[in-house]
Amino acid sequence: MLDKVIFFFFAGVAILSAALMVTRRNAMHSAVFLITTLLATAGIFLQLRAEFLFVAQIILYVSGIMVLFLFVIMLVRLDVALNQIQFARQKWVALIVTVTLAIQVGILLWSARKLPGDGVLFSAAPAEMLQPNTETLANSLFSAYLLPFEIASVLLLVAMVGAVVMAKKRTTLP
Amino acid sequence: MSPATQALLEFLRSWWVELLSGVVIVAIVPLVAGYVVLVERKVMADMQARLGPMRVGPHGLLQPIADALKLLIKEDIIPDNADKLIFWLAPVISMTAALTSMGAIAFGPSFQVARDINVGLLFIIGISSLGLFGIVLGGWASNSHYSIMGAIRSMAQLVSYETAAGLALISGLLLAGTLRIHGIVEAQEQYGVWFIFLAPIAFFIYVVASIAEINRAPFDLPEADSELVAGYMTEYSGFRWSLYFLGEYANMIVVASVATTLFLGGWLRPFASVRWLSWLDVLPALVTQAVGVYCLIRAGKQPVAVQTKFMWAVALACFALAAILAAPLVGPFRWRFLMRGLHGAFWFLLKVGAYIYLFMWLRFTLPRYRFDQLMGLGWYILIPLGIINIFGVGIAMILESEYGWNRWLALVVTTLVTLGAAFFLLHLNEKRKAAASSAIAVAKEAVAGDIYAG
Amino acid sequence: MMPAGYYLFLSFALFLIGAIGVITRRNVIVVLMSIELILNAVNINLVAFSRIFGDVAGQVFALFIIADAAAEAAVGLGIIIAFFRNRETVFADEMDLLKW
Numbered sequence: 001m002l003d004k005v006i007f008f009f010f011a012g013v014a015i016l017s018a019a020l021m022v023t024r025r026n027a028m029h030s031a032v033f034l035i036t037t038l039l040a041t042a043g044i045f046l047q048l049r050a051e052f053l054f055v056a057q058i059i060l061y062v063s064g065i066m067v068l069f070l071f072v073i074m075l076v077r078l079d080v081a082l083n084q085i086q087f088a089r090q091k092w093v094a095l096i097v098t099v100t101l102a103i104q105v106g107i108l109l110w111s112a113r114k115l116p117g118d119g120v121l122f123s124a125a126p127a128e129m130l131q132p133n134t135e136t137l138a139n140s141l142f143s144a145y146l147l148p149f150e151i152a153s154v155l156l157l158v159a160m161v162g163a164v165v166m167a168k169k170r171t172t173l174p
Numbered sequence: 175m176s177p178a179t180q181a182l183l184e185f186l187r188s189w190w191v192e193l194l195s196g197v198v199i200v201a202i203v204p205l206v207a208g209y210v211v212l213v214e215r216k217v218m219a220d221m222q223a224r225l226g227p228m229r230v231g232p233h234g235l236l237q238p239i240a241d242a243l244k245l246l247i248k249e250d251i252i253p254d255n256a257d258k259l260i261f262w263l264a265p266v267i268s269m270t271a272a273l274t275s276m277g278a279i280a281f282g283p284s285f286q287v288a289r290d291i292n293v294g295l296l297f298i299i300g301i302s303s304l305g306l307f308g309i310v311l312g313g314w315a316s317n318s319h320y321s322i323m324g325a326i327r328s329m330a331q332l333v334s335y336e337t338a339a340g341l342a343l344i345s346g347l348l349l350a351g352t353l354r355i356h357g358i359v360e361a362q363e364q365y366g367v368w369f370i371f372l373a374p375i376a377f378f379i380y381v382v383a384s385i386a387e388i389n390r391a392p393f394d395l396p397e398a399d400s401e402l403v404a405g406y407m408t409e410y411s412g413f414r415w416s417l418y419f420l421g422e423y424a425n426m427i428v429v430a431s432v433a434t435t436l437f438l439g440g441w442l443r444p445f446a447s448v449r450w451l452s453w454l455d456v457l458p459a460l461v462t463q464a465v466g467v468y469c470l471i472r473a474g475k476q477p478v479a480v481q482t483k484f485m486w487a488v489a490l491a492c493f494a495l496a497a498i499l500a501a502p503l504v505g506p507f508r509w510r511f512l513m514r515g516l517h518g519a520f521w522f523l524l525k526v527g528a529y530i531y532l533f534m535w536l537r538f539t540l541p542r543y544r545f546d547q548l549m550g551l552g553w554y555i556l557i558p559l560g561i562i563n564i565f566g567v568g569i570a571m572i573l574e575s576e577y578g579w580n581r582w583l584a585l586v587v588t589t590l591v592t593l594g595a596a597f598f599l600l601h602l603n604e605k606r607k608a609a610a611s612s613a614i615a616v617a618k619e620a621v622a623g624d625i626y627a628g
Numbered sequence: 629m630m631p632a633g634y635y636l637f638l639s640f641a642l643f644l645i646g647a648i649g650v651i652t653r654r655n656v657i658v659v660l661m662s663i664e665l666i667l668n669a670v671n672i673n674l675v676a677f678s679r680i681f682g683d684v685a686g687q688v689f690a691l692f693i694i695a696d697a698a699a700e701a702a703v704g705l706g707i708i709i710a711f712f713r714n715r716e717t718v719f720a721d722e723m724d725l726l727k728w
Contacts, residue, residue, distance in 0.1 A: 159699030
């Protein structure tokens, strides 16, 4: 019962903040609503008993990536942007495409009811049989997935260098 | 009764201890933070050879209450073009992050709101890093130059020193082997020494980084009065400002608790695993007794009558506390959990108090860092040193387990190597600063002759 | 643990909202934020199914997606800053230097 309440709370917050995020005129408000969406996603991870991912999401996504976004929003002048049109000219085409996609996936999920067993509503083993999440994740990260781990670190280094190079001011003297 | 009510009662029945502790934290921590402010003012006065607040209540002890009342009834000013939603939200985020991260701190072996989370330490670090948004959004929403500059500087500083603090904590976690708070303290009990002696450089990095994390002097450029008129807090007044302020002091307690748990042995008494020193268990009661006796002696020498009565009351309270602390040692109350609980809380609070005293000491002794010096210290010195320290501690552990070296020899050798690397980093930093200033000098000379340049 | 369909639905709803944001908004920063929303929706899906099948590979993949999103956000925001310095705009249809 507690599981259900937590899931519906976080899912509701996530969907509501996401909807608010895409429709705000002020980019700072959008950023704040994205922060709430990310925190709600972290809550869903916690509800799925993935506590390391919960903390990793908060530290990396919310405290890292959103700080980047806030920096850039503060550097870019917003007062001019507030009075302009927010939605592109192709918004109706976009909505039609999205609704089509939604209908397709809806049909997919509906016809999955005919799968053997519970259909798409199958459930997992109860939580008491789980191993501690951090240890399991760390074990597999450093043994089976070591190569992607190293590649990810090289990727982050490349991204750091690239971002610094691109955002640097050109300081040439006259 | 309906299943919803039944489920609610079931929830309350199994979680009432945690809920009660949460309510206690939210109710008590602001009061405690207020008294930490008073202690800071008294310590500041002591270091500046004066007396501090003495008027409001005996020895100024009602000063926090007076301050709280004043802040509550002050006028709530919102700047003209401020973003009202975010202006309201920012101090709330700051305070909420600080109080929520207190939930995972274990003040003793049995005082913890969130019992034994598998990722306890990481939870505290993660949630307390959410307080950054309180600062950033507050500075931006105030719609004022000083605020935005303070917010941007503070954001850059916090993010950099969070990385450095995390790297320092990883060195300690390598030794502990687990992220659970109870597991970390038990690991220190098993090793027999506190981790500050096994990883001193990590402790030093964590001290410096934690001072920068909570925006305290000498790293308090974003909120310094003489620099940015209180920075991101400029436009906040009354209750909102008090939320920021209390959030900062609550953060101080959180950071001190993390350092105490990981490096100073948590709730263990000194020499916790040495059996023949278990007579040290009388120390809490003895220390409290000594404080009570001191209060009695000084009571006769007070100039004002109310202060004499007050010192007698304090002495009585100290004797009562000494009796409570001595109770698990004697006779019929020899309950082991009581001993561990009470004495553990005493030692933990003593260590946290010592750490916070260190913060205050540094605040009133060292001058403020300039912003580029601050960022240089974080990125050029602390983060490389943190990484090298992780290597050092890891190599020491491998030398001990795989090659059979003596643990202390391995750790001393790697600490010396890391110290050598630290001096090398400082030397590189000097060269970099010399190169940068000579580049500026060359550039200035290039345009010095031509008066129409630039 | 809720039945899997609930997580699928949540993940798809977030994905749709993110997709609408990417296609419809003019402000490039909001487009980037919607991309982050899409990545999060995928993360929820991965972690839910990792829990269902008991395989930790889903969570490892989700962790890599988070790291990847950080790299991409950094580079994307660097591009936006560089572009803003040149053209003083953050709107997608005003970035039309390469149009004929």
